[in-house]
Every structure is written in structure tokens, then in C-alpha cells.
Amino acid sequence: MAGIVGIDVGGTFTDLYYSVDGVSVDRVLKVPSTPDDPSRGLVDALAAAGIAPDSIDLILHGTTIATNAVIERKGARCALVTTKGFRDILELGRRDRQRMYGLTGVQDPLITRADRFEVDERLDHQGRVVRALDEDEVRALAEVLAGLDVEAVVVALLHAYANPDHEERVRDILLARNPAWQVVTSASVVREYYEFERTSTAAVQGYLQPLVARYADNLSRKLADRGFRTQTLVMQSNGGLVPLGQLGSRAANIVRSGPAAGVMAAARLAAQAGFDNVITGDMGGTSYDVAVVVGGNPPVAETTELDFRVPLRLPMIDVHTIGAGGGSIAHLDRGGILQVGPESAGAVPGPACFGRGGTQPTVTDVNAVLARINAEHPIGLKHLDRLDIPAARRAIGDLGERLGLGVEETAEAILAIVNQRMAGRTRLLSVERGLDPRDFVLVAFGGAGPLHGAAIMREVGIRTMLIPPHPGVLCALGCAIADLRHDLSRTIERRAADLDADTVASVLAEQRQEGEARLRQSEARLSGIEVSHHAEMSYAGQIHTLRVPIEPGWGAKRLVAAFHDAYRTENGNTLGDIPVSIVSLKTAVLGRRAGTRMEVTREVAPSPARPSGRRPVYFGGWTDTAIYDRATLSPGATFAGPAILEQADTTTVIEPGMRARVDSFGNVLVEMA
Numbered sequence: 147m148a149g150i151v152g153i154d155v156g157g158t159f160t161d162l163y164y165s166v167d168g169v170s171v172d173r174v175l176k177v178p179s180t181p182d183d184p185s186r187g188l189v190d191a192l193a194a195a196g197i198a199p200d201s202i203d204l205i206l207h208g209t210t211i212a213t214n215a216v217i218e219r220k221g222a223r224c225a226l227v228t229t230k231g232f233r234d235i236l237e238l239g240r241r242d243r244q245r246m247y248g249l250t251g252v253q254d255p256l257i258t259r260a261d262r263f264e265v266d267e268r269l270d271h272q273g274r275v276v277r278a279l280d281e282d283e284v285r286a287l288a289e290v291l292a293g294l295d296v297e298a299v300v301v302a303l304l305h306a307y308a309n310p311d312h313e314e315r316v317r318d319i320l321l322a323r324n325p326a327w328q329v330v331t332s333a334s335v336v337r338e339y340y341e342f343e344r345t346s347t348a349a350v351q352g353y354l355q356p357l358v359a360r361y362a363d364n365l366s367r368k369l370a371d372r373g374f375r376t377q378t379l380v381m382q383s384n385g386g387l388v389p390l391g392q393l394g395s396r397a398a399n400i401v402r403s404g405p406a407a408g409v410m411a412a413a414r415l416a417a418q419a420g421f422d423n424v425i426t427g428d429m430g431g432t433s434y435d436v437a438v439v440v441g442g443n444p445p446v447a448e449t450t451e452l453d454f455r456v457p458l459r460l461p462m463i464d465v466h467t468i469g470a471g472g473g474s475i476a477h478l479d480r481g482g483i484l485q486v487g488p489e490s491a492g493a494v495p496g497p498a499c500f501g502r503g504g505t506q507p508t509v510t511d512v513n514a515v516l517a518r519i520n521a522e523h524p525i526g527l528k529h530l531d532r533l534d535i536p537a538a539r540r541a542i543g544d545l546g547e548r549l550g551l552g553v554e555e556t557a558e559a560i561l562a563i564v565n566q567r568m569a570g571r572t573r574l575l576s577v578e579r580g581l582d583p584r585d586f587v588l589v590a591f592g593g594a595g596p597l598h599g600a601a602i603m604r605e606v607g608i609r610t611m612l613i614p615p616h617p618g619v620l621c622a623l624g625c626a627i628a629d630l631r632h633d634l635s636r637t638i639e640r641r642a643a644d645l646d647a648d649t650v651a652s653v654l655a656e657q658r659q660e661g662e663a664r665l666r667q668s669e670a671r672l673s674g675i676e677v678s679h680h681a682e683m684s685y686a687g688q689i690h691t692l693r694v695p696i697e698p699g700w701g702a703k704r705l706v707a708a709f710h711d712a713y714r715t716e717n718g719n720t721l722g723d724i725p726v727s728i729v730s731l732k733t734a735v736l737g738r739r740a741g742t743r744m745e746v747t748r749e750v751a752p753s754p755a756r757p758s759g760r761r762p763v764y765f766g767g768w769t770d771t772a773i774y775d776r777a778t779l780s781p782g783a784t785f786a787g788p789a790i791l792e793q794a795d796t797t798t799v800i801e802p803g804m805r806a807r808v809d810s811f812g813n814v815l816v817e818m819a
Contacts, residue, residue: 386631
């Protein structure tokens with residue numbers, strides 16, 4: 147068996163994790179991302195790692211292309227065809243507002259109103275025809291669309307979740323007029339009754355599909371030109387993989403590709419080390435991603451807000467993101483208050499210390515000036531022999547002059563602000579949800595996560611932090627160990643008392659068959675298939691639902707009992723005899739990849755670690771600090787803060803008053819002394 151390589155293309159760096167045997171790591175590295183052509187960053191990483199085409203069986207890939215296209219509004223121009231009277235659904239939304247106070251705020255829908263059209267048709271909520279589709283009107287509309295410069299057409303008709311016939315007929319008529327159009331029907335993306343969310347999700351798919359399909363073709367071509375003809379699988383937002391050839395049709399499913407991989411890897415590593423309750427802190431070049439894992443199960447969100455009134459109704463690992471990364475720029479707001487982010491220097495020009503023309507102070511510049519990162523050994527920057535500390539000091543000093551502070555004081559203030567922002571989001575997802583951070587371990591990763599993990603740990607009150615063996619490329623590792631997964635859903639909207647066991651079993655069986663068919667199409671080597679079923683349920687009249695695990699053979703009585711158990715666990719009681727509704731039935735089909743394992747345990751020999759050197763590091767003042775080379779630390783090694791832990795993919799800061807040890811899996815566990 148040849149090796150596997152996981153590659154995560156981020157906003158600033160592209161990370162690579164390579165394993166020859168699928169168990170132990172052979173090499174890791176970081177190279178600058180190439181925003182003008184993200185696929186180039188991937189092949190650059192393969193070249194920099196010296197990986198030959200015949201040395202790997204699989205390429206596992208995480209990407210930010212879909213995320214960036216939505217954020218930057220760089221997707222395809224597409225049209226929306228909807229039921230008469232529903233042209234403005236993207237603006238109407240849920241009547242939410244962008245800001246809590248006042249009526250200001252600008253909505254930027256993915257499809258402009260001028261590109262949205264209506265057709266005269268109507269189905270009721272059970273899929274019965276109320277008004278037949280006017281096919282001549284659709285043909286006339288096709289002629290109008292032919293005069294527009296649109297690449298994709300989204301068809302989202304009322305109640306198509308119950309009966310997709312009208313949507314499919316519109317699709318067929320449009321493709322007969324122009325086979326080059328990429329036509330997306332809402333029922334093929336998400337078959338649920340949330341009209342706004344279903345339309346928005348289909349719009350996201352249509353907006354991204356041409357771009358993502360071109361990216362997949364471009365990447366396939368580049369890999370083939372370099373002799374890589376192995377299968378490439380891409381990470382989805384639900385924590386599963388999909389073949390590169392299917393990427394276009396799954397464009398909306400990869401919006402949170404990289405962050406999902408990181409959470410999956412962090413949860414798996416933490417569970418292996420004996421921690422089931424995990425807070426993940428992934429800090430890269432442009433953002434900080436945080437998730438809370440309870441009981442070893444990564445959280446899944448059914449709906450995620452990509453932007454104001456741009457919800458995505460697809461199962462996604464529940465990751466919350468703020469603009470706080472190594473490249474986040476420090477600045478003064480209109481009131482003269484120091485702020486950090488969300489704007490980032492990105493890969494180009496990057497922080498001032500990168501020597502690429504950046505002049506604005508960033509978080510990376512701060513860590514360089516305070517000597518928390520080693521200026522003599524830049525990570526992921528082959529064009530530099532050492533970081534440009536004078537340029538970083540100038541950038542920070544210019545800002546400090548406006549604040550009346552020196553360089554170190556300004557740098558420390560920037561550090562405090564970015565740490566508080568990350569700690570605040572961590573508290574939001576733990577303390578404000580009734581969870582005690584003391585019951586969780588913080589897994590800090592990403593290129594900058596271990597630099598700031600100790601500060602977040604102290605601010606939030608977390609007792610233990612886990613730094614994986616290769617934290618700087620953990621998202622790439624997450625891709626390498628991930629399995630294939632497909633999620634299917636269908637709205638039922640029936641009272642439990644009116645739903646017989648045969649109907650439930652029939653829907654779940656159909657979903658299972660479709661999921662298994664998709665797995666077969668992937669042609670990936672699988673060791674087995676696992677299937678799980680859930681129902682979205684509520685009391686009659688409730689808007690919010692609970693996700694309840696179910697089995698195919700259950701009838702109404704067993705379904706209601708399971709819902710009551712879940713409701714009692716969530717809320718502490720039930721609502722008695724109020725009727726229970728089955729809103730949706732869902733199936734997850736997981737294809738376990740053959741040959742994916744984690745690193746094996748090693749023998750522990752407790753002993754004090756030996757520093758490789760010392761240097762002054764700023765902790766409220768310049769402090770003589772021990773420097774450790776992580777590659778020399780064996781399981782059982784112990785050391786105390788202040789300390790700096792250096793390795794090829796990141797740097798870890800151990801603050802004064804903390805102690806650290808290496809466990810049997812090579813993780814560094816940091817605790818308050």
C-alpha cells in the first residue's frame with residue numbers, strides 16, 4: 147500500500163500531512179496559499195514535500211474556495227425561477243435584521259432581484275397540483291434567460307419538497323433550450339419544507355456550482371499534468387468526504403470544508419487521549435474557528451448562517467468563526483479604540499514581518515516582536531531566512547504613536563484584545579449554553595492556535611489544554627483520516643399518531659439506498675458502511691424541533707416515547723399529552739475508509755525535558771524563557787512555564803504558572819500549576 151496525503155488549503159497557508167503507512171506521519175509542511183488559483187497551492191505543497199506520484203494511493207483535500215466565494219461575492223451569476231408571488235423570498239427571509247438596534251444594514255443576496263423570475267404554478271403542502279405548470283410560460287422564460295449572461299439557473303418552487311415534478315419539468319425545458327446551463331432544483335439539494343432556507347440553500351448551490359466545478363476540473367488537470375492520477379477526495383462540511391468528480395454537484399456541501407476536518411481530527415485525538423468533552427480552537431491566518439464537542443460526538447448544525455439572510459439548510463459540523471487570525475490587522479476605529487480584525491493581511495501581502503510589502507500591524511507581527519515565535523526559523527516561508535522584525539516593529543510603532551504607547555506595550559495590548567475576542571466566543575459556546583469549561587479540554591491547533599491557547603485557557607477557566615503532535619496541519623490530518631458520508635432528508639410533516647411504521651420504514655429505506663448508491667459511485671476502498679437514522683420532531687404548534695435518533699421499524703408509540711425522552715433530557719420536563727409531530731426523516735450513510743488509523747501509543751518514561759536553548763520572551767516584561775524542540779520530547783517528558791515549544795508547523799506558548807507533560811500519544815497536555 148502506498149501512502150496518503152491530506153492537504154488543507156487555507157486563506158494564508160496550505161497545509162500538508164503525509165503518511166506512508168496510514169498510521170505514523172512521514173512529513174508535514176506549510177506553504178503559502180495562492181489566492182489567485184487555490185489549486186496551485188495544493189500542487190505546490192506536493193512539490194515542496196517531494197512526494198512522487200507513485201508514492202500515494204489517495205489525496206484527501208480540504209478547501210476554502212466555496213467559503214471565500216460566498217464571503218467575497220465571487221460566485222457565478224445565476225437566475226432564480228420560483229412560484230408566482232415568491233420572487234422576493236430571499237429578502238423577506240425570517241424578518242430578522244442585521245443589527246439589534248436601529249433599522250440600518252444592507253442585504254446582499256446571492257441572486258439579484260433583476261435575475262429572479264416567476265412562473266405560474268402551484269402545489270399544496272402534500273404535493274397535490276393546485277395549478278398546473280404553464281410550460282409555454284417556462285419556454286418563454288427560457289428565451290429571456292438566453293439573453294442574459296447567466297451560468298446557472300436555480301429552480302425553487304413552492305412545496306417542491308412534497309412533489310418535485312414541477313421543478314424537474316422546468317429543469318428539462320430549460321436544459322432543452324440551453325444544455326450549457328447548470329440547472330439546480332431545490333428538491334435535489336434539500337428536500338425539506340423550510341421555504342426560505344430551501345430556496346437560499348439552492349441559491350448557494352447554484353451560485354457556487356460553476357465555480358467549484360471549474361476548480362475541480364482545473365485541479366484534476368494540474369494533478370494529471372504532474373503525473374498524479376490517484377483518486378482525490380474532498381472534505382465536506384458534514385465531516386465526510388466526496389470524490390473530486392462529484393464536487394460541482396456538491397458545491398454547497400463544502401462551504402466549511404477545512405474547519406470541519408479540524409474538528410473531526412481534534413475530537414478523535416482527544417477521545418484517544420481520554421477526553422470526551424472538547425472545545426476546539428483552530429486559529430489560522432485569517433480566522434478563529436471554535437466548536438464544542440460533548441461526549442465525543444462533533445456537533446452537527448442543521449442550518450448555518452453563511453452571511454446576513456444567507457442560511458444554508460444542510461448538515462454541517464457546528465463551527466463558529468470570527469475574524470481573528472495571525473494575519474488579522476490591528477487598527478483604531480472611528481472612536482479611537484484599538485481593534486483587531488476582521489480584516490486580514492492574508493497570504494499577500496501578509497504580515498509586515500513576512501517581507502512581502504505588508505505595512506499594517508498584524509497578530510503575527512505582535513508574536514514576532516514579543517519573541518514568542520522564532521524570527522530565525524520562519525514557518526512555511528521559503529523566501530525568508532528570518533522574519534523582518536524591524537518592519538514589524540515599525541508597523542506596531544506607528545500604531546502605538548497614535549495610542550501614546552511603546553512598541554512592546556502596543557503589541558501586548560493587541561495580543562490582549564485578540565485573546566479576549568477568542569475567549570469571548572469560546573464562553574459564548576460553553577458558559578452561555580450552560581456548560582462548565584472546567585469539564586472540557588481545549589484542543590488548540592492551526593498555525594497560530596497553540597500560540598494563543600494558553601491565554602484562552604486562562605481567560606475562560608479551562609483546566610487542561612491538549613496540543614496534538616502536529617497542530618499546525620491538523621485540518622490536513624482530519625482530511626487524511628476522514629470517511630465518506632452522505633446525509634439525506636425529507637419533510638414528512640405528519641402527526642405521529644397518523645404515521646404508520648411502514649411509511650417510516652419505506653422513507654428511511656429509500657434514503658439508505660440513495661446514500662449507498664452514492665458511496666458506490668465514489669469507487670473508494672471501504673471497510674464497511676454504517677447507517678444512522680434521525681427524526682426532526684416537535685410538539686404540535688412548535689417551530690423548533692429536536693433531532694431524535696430512531697430505527698426503521700418503529701411505530702408511532704415508540705417514536706413518541708423517544709421524543710419525550712429527548713425533550714426531557716433537553717428541557718427537564720415534557721408537555722404531557724400535546725400531540726407530537728414528525729417534521730422530517732433523516733438518514734446518514736457513512737462509508738468507512740479502509741486503512742485509516744491513528745498513531746499507536748508509545749511507552750511513557752516520566753522525566754524532566756531538556757531545553758534546546760533560552761531567549762528573552764515578553765510576558766508583561768522581558769522574561770528569560772526556556773525553548774524546547776518538540777521533536778526531542780519523548781512521552782513522559784515534563785516542563786514548566788514560561789516556555790516556548792517549537793516545531794516545523796507551529797509554535798506553542800506555555801505561560802508562567804503552567805506546567806506541561808507529553809502523554810503516550812505524543813500530545814502535549816498543559817495545565818495550570
